Each structure stands twice: as structure tokens, then as C-alpha cells.
Amino acid sequence: MKKLILLCVFNGLLLAESKSWDSHSAYLLPQKRWEVGLFQPFRFGYSETIEYSTFPLWFFVMPNVSIKRIEKDMAGFRTASRFKLMYPTPLLNMLARTGIGGMIDPNFQMPPMLGLSASWLMSKPVAGLDLTLKGGLDLGITLDDLDPRSNIDLPLVYHRLGIFYNKWGIHTGLDVQKNLTKRIRVLLDLDLRLLPGLADVQSNPDLANLMGDYSLEHKLLLIWNKSDRFRIITGYKLVKGKYPYGSDMRLLPYIPMMEQWVPIIEFQWAGKRK
Amino acid sequence: MKHIISITGIFLILACDPFVTEFPDSSDPVMFKASNASGTTYVYDGLAIKVVTWNIRFGVGRFPFFGDSCGDSVIADNESVEANMAAIADAINAMDADIVLLQEIDLESKRTGYLNQVQYLLDNTYLNYGSYASTWEADYIPSDGIGRINMGNAILSKYELTDAERIQLKLRTDQSDLVQYFYLRRNIIKARIPALSQSGKDFFAVNIHATAFATDDTKEQHINKYIEVLGNIDAGSGIFVTGGDLNSVPPGSVIDFCESDMCVNDDFHTENADPYHKEGSYFENFTGEPDILVPLYDTYDAAIDTASYNFPEHFTHAPSTSMIDDTTVTMYDRKLDYLFTNGTWDSGSGSTHQAVWELSDHMPVSATFMPADD
Numbered sequence: 225m226k227k228l229i230l231l232c233v234f235n236g237l238l239l240a241e242s243k244s245w246d247s248h249s250a251y252l253l254p255q256k257r258w259e260v261g262l263f264q265p266f267r268f269g270y271s272e273t274i275e276y277s278t279f280p281l282w283f284f285v286m287p288n289v290s291i292k293r294i295e296k297d298m299a300g301f302r303t304a305s306r307f308k309l310m311y312p313t314p315l316l317n318m319l320a321r322t323g324i325g326g327m328i329d330p331n332f333q334m335p336p337m338l339g340l341s342a343s344w345l346m347s348k349p350v351a352g353l354d355l356t357l358k359g360g361l362d363l364g365i366t367l368d369d370l371d372p373r374s375n376i377d378l379p380l381v382y383h384r385l386g387i388f389y390n391k392w393g394i395h396t397g398l399d400v401q402k403n404l405t406k407r408i409r410v411l412l413d414l415d416l417r418l419l420p421g422l423a424d425v426q427s428n429p430d431l432a433n434l435m436g437d438y439s440l441e442h443k444l445l446l447i448w449n450k451s452d453r454f455r456i457i458t459g460y461k462l463v464k465g466k467y468p469y470g471s472d473m474r475l476l477p478y479i480p481m482m483e484q485w486v487p488i489i490e491f492q493w494a495g496k497r498k
Numbered sequence: 499m500k501h502i503i504s505i506t507g508i509f510l511i512l513a514c515d516p517f518v519t520e521f522p523d524s525s526d527p528v529m530f531k532a533s534n535a536s537g538t539t540y541v542y543d544g545l546a547i548k549v550v551t552w553n554i555r556f557g558v559g560r561f562p563f564f565g566d567s568c569g570d571s572v573i574a575d576n577e578s579v580e581a582n583m584a585a586i587a588d589a590i591n592a593m594d595a596d597i598v599l600l601q602e603i604d605l606e607s608k609r610t611g612y613l614n615q616v617q618y619l620l621d622n623t624y625l626n627y628g629s630y631a632s633t634w635e636a637d638y639i640p641s642d643g644i645g646r647i648n649m650g651n652a653i654l655s656k657y658e659l660t661d662a663e664r665i666q667l668k669l670r671t672d673q674s675d676l677v678q679y680f681y682l683r684r685n686i687i688k689a690r691i692p693a694l695s696q697s698g699k700d701f702f703a704v705n706i707h708a709t710a711f712a713t714d715d716t717k718e719q720h721i722n723k724y725i726e727v728l729g730n731i732d733a734g735s736g737i738f739v740t741g742g743d744l745n746s747v748p749p750g751s752v753i754d755f756c757e758s759d760m761c762v763n764d765d766f767h768t769e770n771a772d773p774y775h776k777e778g779s780y781f782e783n784f785t786g787e788p789d790i791l792v793p794l795y796d797t798y799d800a801a802i803d804t805a806s807y808n809f810p811e812h813f814t815h816a817p818s819t820s821m822i823d824d825t826t827v828t829m830y831d832r833k834l835d836y837l838f839t840n841g842t843w844d845s846g847s848g849s850t851h852q853a854v855w856e857l858s859d860h861m862p863v864s865a866t867f868m869p870a871d872d
Contacts, residue, residue, distance in 0.1 A: 322564075322642050329572040329643035373573040377608055377646045378638055469606035469646055472637075480517035481679055 244494065245447075245455060247277070248399045248413065249356040250304035250347035252294055254496075261457075261492035265290065268497075286315040292345075301346035301357070308341040312385070320374070328374050335368030337388050343395070352402065359396035362417075364388035379463040379474045383417045383439035390419040390437075409447040411459075416440050439465030445488065457490040518679055519635035527662045527687055528605075530628035532620035540626070540656040542693045546844060547867040549801075550593055551741035551837055553601040553707065553815075553860035556610050556649060557583040560818040560827070560856055563609075564642060566710070566778070567859070568761030568819040572643045576611035582857060583615060587622035589854045593864055597691070598625060598654040599705035601743045601860075605630065608645035616652050625654040631664035631687035633707060639680055651685060651742070653703045657693035665727060668719040670712045684709055684720065686727055696737045696841070696869055704728060704740035711777040715784045717745065725793055732840045739867050741801070741837035743860060746781065748807040748833055749789050753781040758831060759817050779817075794838055801837035801848035801865030808833070812850045818859040829855040837865050844868045 244257060253259065253269030260266040260280070267277040275292040282288060288310040295303040313334050320328035328334070343360030364387035372389055376382060387393040397415035404410055422437040445459035464473040475485045555563075559582045562569020590598055600619075604610045616628045632650040639647050653659060665686040669678060686706045694701035704727060708720040721744065731738045747753060756766040759779040765771045775783075782788055795804055802812045813830035820828035830852060837848070847866035855861055 320643065322570075324641045326642045327640060327645070331571060331573075332643075373575065373608075373611075374643075375608075375645075467646075468608070468612045474515075474637075478517060481676070483516045483518075 244452060245449065245492070246401075248401075248411065249354065250294075250302045250345040252292060252304065256497045257494060258497060259492060259494040261490050263490055264492060282315070285318060287311045295344075298346060301348045303347075304345045306341075306343040306345060306360075308339070308343075310339040311337065312339065313337050316374075316385075319376075327376050327378075332371050332374040334374060335366050335370055337367070337370070338365040339363070339387060340365065341395070354399075354401040356399040356401075357397075358399070360394070362387045362393040362395060364391055364393070375468070377467055377469065379439075379465065379472070379476065380441070380461075382467055383419060383465060386417075386419045386422065390422045392420075394418045394420065407449050409449065411443070411445040411447060413443045414440070415442075417465075437466055439463060453494050455492050457492065458487045460485070460487060515637075517637050519632060519683075521632075521664060521666045521683055521685070523666050525664045525666070527629045527631040527664045527689075528616075529659070529662065530616050530620055530630060532626045532628075533617075534621070535626040538624070538626065540693070542657065544869060546847075546869070547596045547694060547739070548594060548864060549597045549599070549703075549739045549741070549837060549839075549867055550590065550595040550862050550864040551599040551601075551705070551743075551835055552586075552590075552862035553743040553835060553858060554586055554615075555602050555818075555858040555860065556604040556607065557586060557613070557615055558610065559858060562819050567817040568759075573609050573645075574611070576613075579610045579613060583613065583618055584622065585854075585857050587619055589851070589857060589862070590619065590623045590625070593851070593862070594624070595864065596656050596694075597703050597739060598623075599703065599741050600652045600654065601705070601707040602633075602649055603630070603652050605632070605648040605650065607647045607649060609647070612646075616654075619654060623654070625656055627655050627657065627659045629653045629659045629662040629687060629689045631685045633684050634682045636680060641680070649682075651687045651705045651707050653687055653689050653705050655689075655691055655703065657691050659689040659703075660692055662687065662689040665723070667706075667708070667723055668716055670709060670714065670716045672712060672714045672716075686724060688727065688731075700734075700736040702731050702736050702738040702740075704731070704738050706740070706742035706744065708743070708745045710743075710745040713773065713775075713777060713783050717787065718784055718790060721746065721790050721794075725797075728794075728798070728838075728840070737839070737841050737870075739837070739839045739841070740798075741835070741863065743835050744791065745778075745834055746790050747788070748804075749792055749795070751781070751788070751808050751832065753788050755779040755781075755832060758820055758828065761819070791836070794836070798838040798840050799843050801843050801863055802833070802850065803848070811852065812863075813852070814850055814861045814863060815859060830861060835860055835863050837863050839865075839867055841870060842868045 252275045255269045255272050257269045265277040265279045269275050273294045277290045290308040292304050292306045295305050313336050316334040320330050320332050322330045340363040345358045347356040395417045399413040401411045417439045419437045442462045445457050447457050449455045461476040478485050557579050558574045561574050562571050564570050603615045606612045616630050620628050630652045634647050634649045636647050667684040688704045691701050706724050709716045756776040756779045766776050814833050814835040816828040816831045822828050844866040849864050851862045
């Protein structure tokens with residue numbers, strides 16, 4: 225087993241390939257290159273085989289870090305592994321408050337919670353498209369009792385935090401990218417999150433069928449690469465899932481008081497550390 | 499490709515449902531049927547019809563909910579909600595009601611374990627058909643951890659309901675736009691019950707939950723609209739049984755409950771108090787409010803008549819956290835819930851079921867409608 229791991233690492237070193245603006249794929253950032261967006265994580269090419277990323281705006285209320293590492297090619301696919309760690313407790317306790325902004329009943333104290341996620345990414349150009357397949361396992365570790373009523377029943381949030389109530393989850397997905405012109409690129413992705421067995425967590429049969437155990441997320445983005453240092457992204461995200469109240473579907477971003485969907489607007493910058 | 503674009507388009511349109519549901523002046527309520535409705539078909543025998551009105555406080559009993567008492571709790575635990583809902587179902591069965599007018603019933607709300615309380619009551623009582631009009635429906639209330647909410651009024655009946663209508667009541671004007679956006683949209687729900695037609699006249703059930711906390715004239719507008727709706731049925735030669743939580747005290751009642759409803763650290767009736775009166779505890783916010791129900795009593799037959807409506811045995815409400823002293827709960831101290839008809843109640847049948855005070859902060863009122871002689 226040890227030899228197999230060493231072989232994987234060795235092959236990874238040999239076959240490492242880097243690519244800018246490609247956080248969704250198995251490609252890593254070039255060494256010393258960084259990228260950051262308004263809503264995207266700060267990513268840094270630490271070496272030819274390792275890339276770090278973190279959401280800087282969230283970091284002080286939800287410490288988080290992600291490491292992507294190149295692995296041995298498989299069946300013609302560039303392959304990488306990604307490990308994520310997050311500690312949402314401070315943020316969730318901030319949201320357990322009275323008044324506007326209170327997303328969690330203020331009577332609940334959120335325990336120390338550690339989220340771990342391991343993913344396998346495989347990328348390959350197919351018929352002019354850049355294809356990425358991914359899948360992995362999520363673990364939610366809570367160091368004290370977590371009241372199930374402290375859930376946040378919102379799209380994107382419910383299933384991501386669901387791993388702490390269910391203890392574990394599975395994610396898988398597909399990304400397709402294509403250059404439309406030299407500077408314009410389109411990205412289409414589909415991600416499935418599963419919380420197996422969550423429906424059985426509730427002991428009461430009246431409620432059992434209402435627990436939400438899956439979420440399907442789809443994103444379509446149009447990307448304008450102004451240069452190697454700046455790009456603008458627009459598009460939408462569609463989330464369909466099962467929630468404690470039943471199935472629901474939501475197009476995002478959505479502005480409640482306007483009752484209107486607005487397109488994603490994301491700016492990203494990049495540079496290289498000397 | 500065309501199919502893919504069409505399907506994607508449909509998905510995108512469906513995915514843009516409003517975050518907070520707003521309603522036109524008139525809309526269709528949501529209709530329900532008991533899972534076992536086909537197993538028990540009632541045939542009206544032309545005799546008395548038992549009617550109940552009950553604000554069930556979303557099935558949380560005397561839970562110290564932060565929104566309407568001095569409590570600080572938000573999300574009830576599933577076991578308590580289910581035990582309380584089971585007790586409410588038992589109470590309805592014990593009353594053997596033909597028609598039940600419910601206020602504050604939850605539908606898949608986070609605070610009550612996402613239970614569909616309309617379906618639950620239909621499946622656990624002798625009632626077969628339901629019609630539900632939402633008062634407060636939002637994907638998410640980003641305040642105090644409320645989350646998803648859907649609360650409203652319902653008419654439950656042994657007999658099939660048709661021509662149901664949700665009639666929108668005026669919104670409060672004493673709130674900011676932001677608060678109003680996420681706030682309640684009160685309504686009247688009306689349904690026809692063909693099986694109960696009286697001598698060829700259509701028979702209707704009408705249910706209302708008027709504003710509780712408005713400090714402007716919203717309540718006056720709600721009651722006026724209610725009188726208008728009832729008047730239209732009456733003018734159209736229809737027969738109705740109606741009731742609900744009118745959030746109004748009977749004429750001649752005490753009108754100021756600020757002192758008894760006051761929470762720790764509250765300040766009312768003092769020089770620096772702002773507001774001077776506690777919202778929902780004072781019943782003279784506009785000229786004529788103490789007598790707001792006089793037209794209803796003058797025009798229609800009341801289940802609890804004018805001679806007894808201010809007797810303590812007909813009080814229907816006290817805030818869930820009201821205490822007489824450190825250990826004694828105030829079970830009821832005012833009347834807010836009423837039943838009327840433009841037909842006739844069986845004399846003396848009007849009853850206030852104070853024995854079930856622990857199941858809500860309101861007590862049910864029942865009466866028996868007597869069919870008119872041909």
C-alpha cells in the first residue's frame with residue numbers, strides 16, 4: 225500500500241501539468257501563481273504538485289483550507305485529489321441570533337464542528353471540450369450534541385451543512401468547458417450531493433419522508449478572460465433538491481424583495497508571486 | 499436541441515417562484531382531502547350542524563414563542579408538536595364537529611418540524627375535506643431563526659368543500675417596507691359546502707383571523723371587509739356559519755391588558771413609555787374600536803350572546819406567558835374568538851372549551867347550527 229502511494233506521488237510529480245483559471249479541473253495553478261475572486265477562493269500554486277486555496281473573506285468566521293494535489297494519470301485523464309477542511313462553528317454561532325439576520329434559533333449553541341471533504345478529480349479534453357469528472361466523500365464531525373432543529377433550510381446551505389447532521393455525505397459532478405473565442409469561454413457543470421440515510425435519521429414516520437437527502441446543482445457561466453490577470457464571469461446557478469419540507473428548485477442569485485433573479489457577476493484577479 | 503432549450507426554460511421559470519408569497523385580492527386556497535376520505539362518506543341528515551372555531555397556535559400549545567408572548571423560544575421540538583397536535587385532533591373528535599374553522603395552522607414550517615398540520619388533522623379526525631389560505635408564506639424568514647414558514651387559516655369539514663376563496667385583507671400600514679415584506683398577509687377564507695344546502699340555499703363556511711398587533715386602523719378595515727363578505731352571502735340568499743379569531747374584545751369588555759401582558763423590563767403606561775400601550779394588548783387604537791363588533795352582534799346570531807360574552811367562562815385567550823403570580827398561569831382573561839350565523843344557533847349550544855387551555859393560547863368556541871324549517 226505504501227509503495228502504491230509512493231508510486232502515485234512519484235507519477236504525479238512527473239506528470240504534473242498546470243493551467244490558469246481552472247479551479248474546477250484536475251489541473252493545478254502554475255507554481256507561485258495566485259488567483260482570487262469576489263466570491264471565489266484565494267488560490268495559490270504552492271509547487272508543481274500542490275495548490276492551496278481558502279475563502280479569505282470567510283476565513284475569520286469560518287476557518288477553511290483546501291489542498292489540491294496532482295495524482296497519477298488514469299485512463300488518459302489528468303488526475304488530482306483535493307482535501308478540504310472547514311470549521312463553521314464561529315459563523316453558525318454568529319447566525320444564531322435574535323432579530324434580523326438570525327438564521328438559527330438563538331437558543332441553540334452550535335458545538336465545535338469540523339467538516340472534511342476528499343475529492344478525486346479527472347480532466348481530459350474530449351471533442352474540443354475540457355471535461356472534468358469528480359467525486360468524493362464528505363465527513364461532518366461534531367464534538368458535542370448538534371440539535372437537528374438548528375438546520376438552515378436554504379438552497380446551497382442545507383445540504384452542505386447536512387453532513388454535520390448526517391455525519392457523512394457523497395458528492396459527484398461533471399464540468400464541461402469550451403472556448404467560444406480566444407477570450408470567451410463557457411462553463412457548464414452539474415453537481416450532485418447525497419446525504420445517504422438522512423431520511424432515516426428522523427424516528428417519526430410522519431416526518432421521515434420530509435427529510436432532504438439530495439441536492440442537484442447546475443451552473444452555466446460565461447467567462448471573459450480580459451487577460452492572464454483579470455476576468456469577468458456571469459451566469460446562473462440552478463439548485464434542485466429535497467429539503468425537510470419537500471422538493472424545491474431555485475434559480476440563483478435571487479433577490480427576495482425584488483422577487484427577481486439576477487445574473488451572477490464575478491470578478492477575478494490573478495498574479496504571480498516573485 | 500429545441501427540446502433541451504425548452505426544458506431548461508421551463509426549469510428556469512419554475513425556479514423563480516417568489517421568495518415571499520403575496521396574494522391578489524381574491525385567489526384560490528389550497529384544497530386537501532383526508533387520506534382515508536373515501537372510506538368514510540358522510541351523508542347530511544338535515545339535522546344540526548356542529549361548528550367550531552379555534553386558533554390552534556400552530557400546534558405548540560403554551561410554548562413560549564418569541565413572537566406573541568414574553569417567550570424567547572422559536573423552534574418547537576417535534577415530539578411536543580406531535581403530542582400537542584394529537585391532543586388537538588382528540589379534542590376535535592370529542593367535539594364531533596362537522597365544520598372546524600382553524601386559525602394559525604402551520605404547513606411545513608420549520609418552527610413546527612415541517613409537519614403538514616392540515617393533512618395531519620384530516621388524517622387524524624373525523625373530518626374529510628380541507629381548504630387552506632396562507633397568512634404567512636415565505637421560503638425563508640431571515641430573523642430569529644424562523645426559516646421556512648407557512649401559516650394560515652383553514653376550513654375543515656366532514657363534507658366536501660367547493661368554490662373556496664381566499665380573500666386578502668389590508669396589510670398593516672404601521673410597518674417599514676422591509677418588515678411588511680416578510681410579515682403576515684391576513685385573509686378571510688370562504689368555502690361552499692353543497693351537502694349542507696338549506697332548502698335550496700347555498701351553505702357557506704367563512705373563517706377570519708384579523709390583525710392582532712396593528713396600531714393603525716387596519717383592524718377596522720379587516721372587520722369591515724369581513725362584514726362586507728358576510729353581507730354579500732346574506733344578500734345572495736346564502737346561509738353561512740362563520741367565525742374566527744377577530745382579535746377584538748366584545749363591547750363592554752376591559753380594553754387595556756398592557757399591565758397583565760407586560761414582560762420583564764417592559765415599560766408601558768409611563769411618561770417615557772414608547773409605545774405607550776403594548777401592541778396587541780390594547781383595544782382602543784382608533785375611535786370606535788371597543789364597539790367594533792356591534793354590527794356583527796346586531797345583524798347576526800352569535801354563538802355566545804350579548805348577555806354572556808363578557809363572562810369569564812367565555813374568555814378564549816390569554817398570552818401564553820401571562821402569570822397571575824409566580825406559579826399560577828393565566829389560562830384566559832379575554833374573549834377574542836367568535837361564531838356567528840345568518841341562520842340560527844341552537845339556543846344554549848354556544849360553548850367555550852376552556853378545559854383544553856393548554857393546547858393553545860386560544861380556546862375553541864363551538865355551537866350547533868339549527869336548520870331552518872322548510
